[in-house]
């Protein structure tokens with residue numbers, strides 16, 4: 001879900017975007033090698049791995065997502081990060097195989113983020129090479145990219161940059177990304193309320209499971225944000241397990257779940 005890659009080093013995304021805007025007409029018709037060279041002209045350590053000039057359009061989406069994430073946390077990314085935009089599923093599969101030993105990626109996997117960077121399957125091929133995602137829906141694409149950039153931001157702050165073995169706080173990792181990316185809409189809030197009435201989640205560790213995992217996890221994070229504040233949320237980014245997280249919140253799992261459930265009941 002969130003892991004990463006090497007590729008275009010976004011040392012300075014702003015200068016890169018300025019460059020892309022300046023040469024956007026030209027880049028649309030540039031062949032692969034020239035695109036690679038153009039990307040490196042603006043400070044990348046490695047080359048962007050894409051043969052699709054259309055994928056460069058995503059740099060603008062990524063730039064906007066990055067600004068949103070920084071505005072949400074009131075703080076900048078700690079460093080540049082790697083960026084890989086794959087023009088086709090086969091390229092993503094090849095990368096996932098080489099990097100993570102995966103035989104292939106699932107059709108719903110269109111983007112991944114962690115402390116080391118962002119991987120994106122070009123949204124222009126989602127209609128034919130992905131499922132459950134609409135690459136023509138600009139808002140949806142923007143939220144997906146922003147969601148993964150929250151993982152990048154989080155991973156940069158977390159001592160465990162790739163979130164390896166952090167399944168017990170999966171609710172915080174995924175809930176934070178879903179909430180900060182603006183994906184928890186009114187319908188999601190209502191679904192979380194209904195699931196909570198059915199007694200879900202049974203524990204924090206199981207909040208990130210089942211069909212309501214995104215809305216339940218995001219509802220918990222939204223509750224923390226509203227009651228503890230954004231600065232507290234930021235302070236939780238360095239927690240690597242449930243004990244650390246609850247200690248920083250000064251509460252217990254049972255108390256947190258009970259107060260969140262009571263709050264939902266009032267709403």
Ligand SMILES: [Zn+2]
Pocket residue numbers: 001002147148151173174177
């Ligand atoms: Zn995620």
